[in-house]
Amino acid sequence: MTHLAKGANVPVPTAPLRIAVGRQQAPGVPAVEASAVLLDAAGTVRGDADIVFHGQPAHPSGAVRHVGTGEGAGQFAEWLELDLPRIEPAVQRVLVAGSCDDGTFGQVPGLYAQVTSADGTILTHYDVTDASSETAFVLGEFYRRDGAWKFRAVGQGYDSGLAGLATDFGVEVAEAPALAAPPLLPTAAVTPPPSGPVALHGVGKSDSAPGGVAVPPMAKPVPVAVPVPMRVPVPVQQASSIAAPAATLATPAAMPSWGAGLFHFEPLVFSGKGAKTVTVDLPFPQDSAPVILEARVGPQYRFLSVQIVGRSTDVFCNDLPDHYGRALLNPPRKGGPIKLMVRQSGTWELTLLPLTAALPIGPGTIQGSGREIFVHTGTAADLKVRAKDPHSGWFQLNQYQGDTPDDLRRPAEQLVHAWNGRRVKEKVRIPGGPLLLAIDKSRHHWELTLDPLPLA
Template sequence: MTHMIKGANAPVPAAPLRVAVGRQSVPGTPTVSAAALLLDAAGAVRGDADIVFHDRPVHPSGAVRHVGTGEGAGQLAEWLELDLLRVEPDVQRVLIVGSCADGTFGQVRGLYAQLSTLDGTIVARYAVTEATVETAFVLGELYRRHGAWRFRAVGQGYEDGLTGLTQDVGGAGTVTAVSPPAPVVPSPSPAEPSASGPVPLAGVGKTGSGVVAPGAPSQPGPVVYGADQASSGPGPLSGSATYPTSPMAPVTAPAGPAYATVTPSVGASSGPATWAAGFFAFEPRVHRGKGTKTITVDLPFPPNGEPVILEARTEEYNYISVKIPGREDDVFLSDLPDHYGRTLMVPNRKGGPLTLKVRNSGAWQLTVLPLSAALPLDFGTVAGSGREVFVHTGPAAELKVRAEDPHKGWFQMHYHWGDSPSDLRHPAKRLVYEWNGRRVREKVTLPGGPILVTIDKSRHRWELTLDPADPSEPSRGARRVWRR
């Protein structure tokens, strides 16, 4: 681990990283909120979408996420995840920012930023020692240099808070202020962390199958970050709490052009969190194992409830099969182009826990997520590979679909909508269907949201571009609002 002083810089691996913005857990001290700001070559954000924080937890590219607040070993932290291989070419720097809405950083003990890989190896740590009256702090930045990524300990504070910071990086667009989340109440005994973080996939085959169910009695202990824990300076955070969105995609880089430029949404009706407010809410459940296993997703699914998102990761073999016993169709029965994919999973009509049979020749990880984890599909372009689940909450729009697969596999997209959450259990319309499709070039119309848009069958690398609908064309659907 590299302990850094202000102004120092160090290389970091071009891989998914977890970033903690942490402090000592002392009652009565200000709440510290974390954010990531993605800057272009001019040092400006391109719009609100380039600011990732707890109220806007996923960047449209999928490269940066806010994954929750954690407490452990006498410390509190907010966690970000960055997949450097997914950062768009236009983005040259990613600022790691902390802000205080109810005090100053001079009242915060032990402020630091810590970067670690998904297996828990700490690659950089910077402890702030000079804070006084600042209410916003740029703790550090990840930046490109000669085709590689480096981390710099910045340590620049702003007495005028986020207002001063956004004046520096606001660019031509409007930047929304980062409001603080609900404070985390320190546990009575710092020695007993309240929750542990999502367990990385690396090495799952060594320990067999297990379930990460935050807060459950059988939950494994906090993640330990290796021998560097005894190093000088503040001790590393030993645990993190639950996270509202799916973990980062694996390390594998996509072929061809990097993830495309995303133009921020204009006039979207609501974000995924607002859209999913009436749905079945639960903490993500993570199951891990090797080879063929039968697992139980121990959640109280409601009768005739809406689908949920099943995320699959594999290590050695891309092919995976996930089946609900008694059903003819598999949930997953496909290759995962980058060892990663997400699909809709429909629970049993009677509700209650769900049994899954998993087949894969190597180590795998399945994560069950609520519909609030659907990726936003706004005006602009987003790219990726394999199966994925989106939510479109804006007006009727034109969707341009571009996809390529050298193996000439299936490519299929649907949208789901309805008057109630249970209507989402089945697709409303098929958007794209290609059999033996090496190249897909389609332009389809999406009705006004909220609707779910799914890539159901795909080994392709795809690019989706959403543009405003032609006003001369009639709308193909009225906006629906789902209520329980």
């Protein structure tokens, strides 16, 4: 393994590689969104598809992908995959970049880029030590030299944010409202990581399960693909709110009653167009807790149907108001793999996530739409629920709680239920956590306000 100083370079094998854009885990650290930018010989992008990020997770060539998040040893990272032999000859450089919408990179402790081989061997590591007021950052770049590939530690920041970075490489950035990633929920003190880089795990390739397929990009952003999260519930008040969706935000330690018994696995992504059956070939244990099925659909059709083959009930059978939604899925009681029948008239993408991907909810107000899954680990609280739907659809908020993972397979209480009503305006009381809150039926745009009760 080679430790790089800023400006230094090192040869890398012309092979599939994985890149972590990582940082130390600590309370209140700004979220860092990783992206890859493909450049031609002139140093510019050829089009929107040459920017790969969470909302556009795969290049059309399949050679560059954003594959999610991972954590370990007190560190958190977003992962990119580069299959260097498959990168088109016209592409001469691939930048590894990050953006920080809710702070600056000077507030991000232990920022680094780490390159590993497909088997997890760390090839090179670059620590960023001079970040300050930047809101976008090029950490490194892969570039061709004499028929081979090298990696250079760049360390170039932009105070003008992602728009400034994108403009430098030929992207015309139109003004558009950006979704800012909300601050992380305060957590317990973090033990400093051991000295030296540690290989992170917890994210698998999106075609790692039989039946999975490479993820094509969804509809191109308009007017330009500037990396922002596709959809994040937005905090209205600056308070201990929720964190951006990720497969590893909540941890078993934050779910003491049943966290240790949850089934943990690497996120799996499936995509397609029209009707299709996919197989989730995971060894689910007997009486497993539910998992989370995240769905995204293309711009033309919002209605999605997803059904477990052999069951009469649906996981999804509704509109996704912002072309996005998340629902609980119960694996078979006997364990083993799952077959899903997907019906949709256009393009779709499904991501299977462990229950630890539930969004932490804390004091304050958040807004969103459609179906969503939250985890509450705080004290007893009043929850104000406001929702409206111009099409007079159903709205249902359920609470899931118990002592074992199996208890989470069915709602413990129905907190709010409204049908054929345009508006929901209720206040309900929830006990201390850990518990799950699931908006199980909704085409509504909703607002949730959590107000902890005074301690006795």
